[in-house]
Structure formats: structure tokens, C-alpha cells
Amino acid sequence: MDTDFSLIRRMKSGEEESFDTFVRKYYPDILKYCHYHGPRSCGEDLTQEVFIRFFQNLSGYSHIGKARNYLYTIAANLCRDAYKKKTEIPSEFPAEGQRAPEARTSGALESEGDPADRLSEKLLLEAALAKLSEEMREVIVLHYFQDMKLRDMAAVLKISLPLVKYRLSRAKKQLEALLREEEEA
Incomplete structure (x- = not known):
């Protein structure tokens, strides 16, 4: 059975541990994305907002496609909105201790x-x-x-x-x- 499907089903039933598992699974990648795409000082705030919005809309979420992609869609929209509000150009890599995967290009x-x-x-x-x-x-x-x-x-x-x-x-x-x-x- 799809792990995300199971997690989401358990989250919808109110199982708190499943929320923690879901956040631990996706938080690092969403944080990296927000660091790259949002205003420099807003990476963690944007990441938290991604999960808040996901959980607020959880009752209406139908498991079509990957939950990961839905999170990235929320993150992309939030980062675009935040970027429009700020003039700062994001240029930093993820915070220390959070290493981006090695690039695969030559x-x-x-x-x-x-x-x-x-x-x-x-x-x-x-x-x-x-x-x-x-x-x-x-x-x-x-x-x-x-x-x-x-x-x-x-x-x-x-x-x-x-x-x-x-x-x-x-x-x-x-x-x-x-x-x-x-x-x-």
C-alpha cells in the first residue's frame, strides 16, 4: 500500500503521530526548495506555511498523484507570492547541516x-x-x-x-x- 495514502488516511482520522511522520518525511526537501525560491530570510516561515496550508485543506484532499508534488505546488505558489512582495534575490544554499544532493550534470x-x-x-x-x-x-x-x-x-x-x-x-x-x-x- 502507498505509504502516503496510508499516512493521509491516518491523518484524516486524527492520528497525531502520522502528522509528525509526514512532516519529518517531507520537511527537509520543502525547506531546501523554499530556501532556493523564496526570499532569503523566509525559507523556514514559508516551509511552515506550506504544511499549515496542506493540513488546513487535508479534509478536502483526494489522494490523486503524489503528496510530495502537492506540497511542491503549495511551496511554489507561496514562494512566488513572497518573492513578489520582497525585492531581495534568494541566493543562499540550505542552512548549515542541510546539504543539497550533489548535482547530476557534467x-x-x-x-x-x-x-x-x-x-x-x-x-x-x-x-x-x-x-x-x-x-x-x-x-x-x-x-x-x-x-x-x-x-x-x-x-x-x-x-x-x-x-x-x-x-x-x-x-x-x-x-x-x-x-x-x-x-x-
Whole structure:
């Protein structure tokens, strides 16, 4: 049986432990997403708001698709709204102790070797990501840092699959160009 289906059924029946299990399961990924996409100082607040909204609408939630994707949809909407309200550009990586998964692309996004080199690459990547538009940064983060499949990204972002593919391709090219510029500077 689907774990999320079981958890949601237990949450709907009021079992408190199931709420904790659900939050522990998804909180770290949603927090990373909100750190990348929301205003810098609002990551934890936005993450908490995602879960609050999910739980407020739990009684009307029908388990169609993945709960994870529904959480990302809520997070995307909240981050967009918060970003519109703030002029600050998010550029930081998740808080210390919360490590984003290694990027799976070749070349500039790989991190191997000396820790000092990896730190330098991380800083270059952070600077380059901050220069991307929100749409481009969003697809890079969802795909490479959150390991989200293209179809799931389309559902979360409420755009077509071909548009996801286009944005991802374009974002990778922009990011690679920005990384080259940063390395040359």
C-alpha cells in the first residue's frame, strides 16, 4: 500500500503521530526548495506555511498523484507570492547541516576533489544561480537538487512537459555560461 495514502488516511482520522511522520518525511526537501525560491530570510516561515496550508485543506484532499508534488505546488505558489512582495534575490544554499544532493550534470555542476575547490565551486554555483531568472532557477533546483522528474515538475509548476524541457535546457545553457564567466572573473 502507498505509504502516503496510508499516512493521509491516518491523518484524516486524527492520528497525531502520522502528522509528525509526514512532516519529518517531507520537511527537509520543502525547506531546501523554499530556501532556493523564496526570499532569503523566509525559507523556514514559508516551509511552515506550506504544511499549515496542506493540513488546513487535508479534509478536502483526494489522494490523486503524489503528496510530495502537492506540497511542491503549495511551496511554489507561496514562494512566488513572497518573492513578489520582497525585492531581495534568494541566493543562499540550505542552512548549515542541510546539504543539497550533489548535482547530476557534467562539467561545471559536478563537485569532486579538494574541499577548498568544492567550496569555491559551491560559491560560484550560488552566484550563478542567483543571476538566473526565477523560472530558470526553479527548474534547475527542482531537477538537479530535488531530483524531481520532468513530469512531476510540469505538474508542480503547472506548465506543459515540453515547456519544462525547454526551460531546463535553456537554464542549463545560461547556468553554464554564467559559471564560465564567474570562473574567468
